Amino acid sequence: MSIQIGDYVLKSQVLLAPMAGTSDKPFRTLCREQGAALTTSEMVIIQKHLLNTSKSKHRLDFSGEPAPISIQIAGSEADELAESARQALTYIIDINMGCPAKKVCNKAAGSALMQDEDLVKDILTSVVNAVDIPVTLKMRTGWNVSNKNAPIIAKIAQDAGIQMLSVHGRTREDKYKGEAEYETIKQVIDQVNIPVIANGDITSGKKAQQVLQYTGANGVMIGRATQGNPWIIHQINHYLKTGKKAPNIPLNDKKQTILKHIKQIHQFYGENLGTQLARKHIFWYATHLDKKNGQTFWKKVNKIKDHAHQYQLLEEFLQQL
Numbered sequence: 001m002s003i004q005i006g007d008y009v010l011k012s013q014v015l016l017a018p019m020a021g022t023s024d025k026p027f028r029t030l031c032r033e034q035g036a037a038l039t040t041s042e043m044v045i046i047q048k049h050l051l052n053t054s055k056s057k058h059r060l061d062f063s064g065e066p067a068p069i070s071i072q073i074a075g076s077e078a079d080e081l082a083e084s085a086r087q088a089l090t091y092i093i094d095i096n097m098g099c100p101a102k103k104v105c106n107k108a109a110g111s112a113l114m115q116d117e118d119l120v121k122d123i124l125t126s127v128v129n130a131v132d133i134p135v136t137l138k139m140r141t142g143w144n145v146s147n148k149n150a151p152i153i154a155k156i157a158q159d160a161g162i163q164m165l166s167v168h169g170r171t172r173e174d175k176y177k178g179e180a181e182y183e184t185i186k187q188v189i190d191q192v193n194i195p196v197i198a199n200g201d202i203t204s205g206k207k208a209q210q211v212l213q214y215t216g217a218n219g220v221m222i223g224r225a226t227q228g229n230p231w232i233i234h235q236i237n238h239y240l241k242t243g244k245k246a247p248n249i250p251l252n253d254k255k256q257t258i259l260k261h262i263k264q265i266h267q268f269y270g271e272n273l274g275t276q277l278a279r280k281h282i283f284w285y286a287t288h289l290d291k292k293n294g295q296t297f298w299k300k301v302n303k304i305k306d307h308a309h310q311y312q313l314l315e316e317f318l319q320q321l
């Protein structure tokens, strides 16, 4: 079942989730290489006074990335989000109603917007009308267990011209607690004809297949399971295509991928910021490859401030695996 968003036909059913602090340009590039059909940027708040900050510049840099590119915008008001969409013009605009952060710029945003269905309708209509590129929506199942209104919002979204939905199987109040449920995602799918992507706690090819079969979703979106393990995208794709587990990825290939990724972080952000931002990836990689010694290694490498020294210690750690 291929996923179509506007003119774009996605090459697989596996998408990378937008993750602030993780799905930056180096990580998106890596996940596309691993077979992600679509990657979405970290959320950006496109307001004039924020545009010149180093954070926004990095978040709005899509140069050299293969199409389609999806940029996620966040905000609280219809006009403001429509203006963000106009300025962000890329290939696909994704609207954030999935993030549990209490406030963005001191106002209700992200999944908090789901509480006000009229406002949702206003926002979605304004953004869709503001641009002539596809607009998609990322949301949760509702704002708490008694108010799982994702199916209602899905219908509003389709009527407003939204071209794809991704749904995380938790409510806003759940934050990341408990387990994701897929029943509400199934109900969303019953309401609409546009593609729906299931998200939440999908950590293997088998789980991805079960979720697809149970919900009837068009694809899956993977978030935390990719941290330190971007190869999971390839593995899930392989399982969905063949029904079999993918052969293990040779350790040497993983090592090369990790070093290339860390080098790209240093280059993209510059030596100082790059060294800081590489730390969490190094932690995830080290503990993914070696649970016990990875922790000890990370305690040592976490203190390093020089990018070349950080890279060298990582290289040495990988060599002895």
Ligand SMILES: Cc1cc2nc3c(=O)[nH]c(=O)nc-3n(C[C@H](O)[C@H](O)[C@H](O)COP(=O)(O)O)c2cc1C
Pocket: 017, 018, 019, 020, 021, 022, 042, 043, 072, 096, 097, 098, 099, 138, 168, 199, 200, 201, 202, 221, 222, 223, 224, 225
């Ligand atoms: C560190 C982190 C940052 C996130 N940032 C965003 C974001 O900016 N926008 C958004 O819509 N969702 C965000 N999410 C939610 C993810 O996109 C995803 O819905 C959630 O992690 C559940 O999927 P998973 O179980 O595969 O991780 C974030 C999640 C994490 C862990």
